[in-house]
Amino acid sequence: KAGVTQTPRYLIKTRGQQVTLSCSPISGHRSVSWYQQTPGQGLQFLFEYFSETQRNKGNFPGRFSGRQFSNSRSEMNVSTLELGDSALYLCASSPNRAGVLYEQYFGPGTRLTVT
Amino acid sequence: DAKTTQPTSMDCAEGRAANLPCNHSTISGNEYVYWYRQIHSQGPQYIIHGLKNNETNEMASLIITEDRKSSTLILPHATLRDTAVYYCIVRPGTTSGTYKYIFGTGTRLKVLA
Helix, strand or coil: CCCCEEECCEEEECCCCCEEEEEECCCCCCEEEEEEEECCCEEEEEEEEECCEEEEECCCCCCEEEEECCCCCEEEEECCCCHHHCEEEEEEEECCCCCECCCCEECCCEEEEEC | CCCCECCCEEEEECCCCEEEEEECCCCCCCEEEEEEEECCCCCCEEEEEECCCCEECCCCEEEECCCCCEEEEEECCCCHHHCEEEEEEEEECECCCCCCCCCCCCEEEEEEC
């Protein structure tokens, strides 16, 4: 099976702009989670989607949003970018059945640099 | 806050067993122990998980104490490619109630030639 894919792999944006990142989960996986990783804060959970519904959410401002499509592909959006949003954004998919949590499989990440 | 405590760093000689400890003294009865590792600048990789019994797969073994307050990940024959940050996390097995995905700071394992 193909792994989790994320596009683009690298991105440079300017403060105030908005950005959309894409994630394609492993075939058959219905749960997609997003994480932000920075040297200072480590790996932080952003949100999780299952069957097109946000099932869980971390402690991030409303500038961070996401969605999941009927084919389980997911996008996350960050509006009004700040310098502190520079990070590696990771997507993870999981072979969840409704109500059950399984292990997560991570993509390679999107490296976002805000200047 | 992370529900697990791990040493910041460890060294291991190539070919020897690497034993990575994790303390999770506040673990709940329905929470599993998961281990992931992250090789520099790559996405984390799932290694193994368990509830209360010891587990083994092709990558590693997981030893969970009887009181479930701590566990040890064992890489039986460490290689240079095992150099990575290893994360121990606890998560419930179901989505009932609230649950968080908290990775903590992990243990930086360096395998020495």
